[in-house]
Amino acid sequence: MASALIDAPKTAKRGEIITLRALVSHQMETGYRREISGAVIPRLIIHTFTCHYDGEEIFRADLFPAMAANPLIAFTTVATRSEPLVFRWLDDAGVAITETVQLVVTA
């Protein structure tokens, strides 16, 4: 049961630079830990994070095991139009988590 938390303004003026903070639940298993038996716990991390807004991918991150568990990624974008912001995380098992928030842009 994955969940995500997005910190984004609900409204912004056109041309305003807004900060988007995306937090998601994921253990980000590094692939470097071992069970007591000695067996390696397989790597299972989110390897790609993207944000789409107003027609295109505005941000992408390639992630490695050195990212903390329940990773937080914050970045900025210029408010252009009243459109959804679509955040997407993709992990090694092929599981995708998608979270969408609506941004209202005023003149």
Add this chain to the structure above:
Amino acid sequence: MMFPERHSRNNIEPSSDFYLPAFFIAVLFAINLSPVPFMAVRAAEIPLAQRQSGFELMQAETQAMQRNDLSNPAMLWVREGEKLWDEKPGENGQSCVACHGVVTGMAGVAASYPTLDTASGRPIDLTGRIQQCRTDRQRASAWPRESRALLAMASLIGLQSRGMPIMPAPDPISKAGAARGKALFNQRVGQLNLSCAQCHDDNWGRKLGSATIPQGHPTGYPIYRLEWQGVGSLQRRLRNCLAGVRAEAFPFGADALIDLELFLMERAAGMTVETPAVRP
């Protein structure tokens, strides 16, 4: 977790590496090499005016993580708890919301647990009460201790008391449990032969290794602990401390752990609930 040598975590058996820090402490004590006069005895109990949450000892970045709900990873568990609140897990189709209403109605509940379970005549902690609801009222299977769902539900209910003062249960049975807990708190245990009080009453604020010893108040549980990379219960924390002094930890749900919880709530009476807190 990037520490290949410190891999014992949830659902993984402790390895021999696990004993390194305990060994380190053992060496410090055995040869009296502590960087501070660690065993220096201060007051027996913490004066009310000096009580403080472990929050105060954290570095600014960790405090910031707790201050903003959209930065606090524990809120991911709360979010999951919100979904579970509406679910009907058992054959009788009973949900939490059907009995209790909206979850905000649980304000103040967690601030007074553990408390007396009138049915059994024994103290019960919040986790035990959730499990009781699961099995008796919802006709569903109990969640395993420290499972994600159980911690999610406990975090959600705990959050409803955030900002409220801790109010220990006033009934005589709970008070008797707290008294037993106090005796346990002051009893030397383990191969290091240390009591809880020796660290958390007598030496709080001093350094153990690089970490500052907190007073050990249960203001924020369940907590998101950076060391755990996830949310854990007060009982997990207590078991960790017992393992830290190389004592055999009481099993989850043991009466002794509930007694300790009762005492800690009494000891922290009036302090503000922070759930879900972040700790290093």
Add this chain to the structure above:
Amino acid sequence: MPPSTKPTRRKVLVQGTAALAFLTARPAFAEPEDMEKAILDFTGGVAVTPGKVKIEVAPLVENGNSVTLGVRVESPMTTAYHVKTIALFNEKNPQPQIARFHLGPRAGRAAVETRIRLATTQHLTAIARLSDGSLWSDTVEVIVTIAACTED
């Protein structure tokens, strides 16, 4: 007087320290050369100039499992001249890569924040690739403290 075999305080201290040294000796950390190689893979041999980039991180962290870190790059972030990628590297984790952030003029500002894992005290390097192909960097050292009571 024959040398005593009785454990003196000093002997215990020495043996204890030796045992500690044995127990703390761990393989599996990457070497600084691994970071150099990973950086070379990213830069393709293009020269990297220190400057324009600023890593914001506490110099000393209380737990390496989650270290809050920000990177800012001085840039107008215009279509003509902007930051395309910010790559983060570490010296002593099992792998030298941490993350690569791809942005463009629509970001408005070249600033990212995240939380990372640091296995031990080490250097971190952030390299920004600009739209003109130039590479800029910043390097910081972060001290990771180790708790005495590690459990579970």
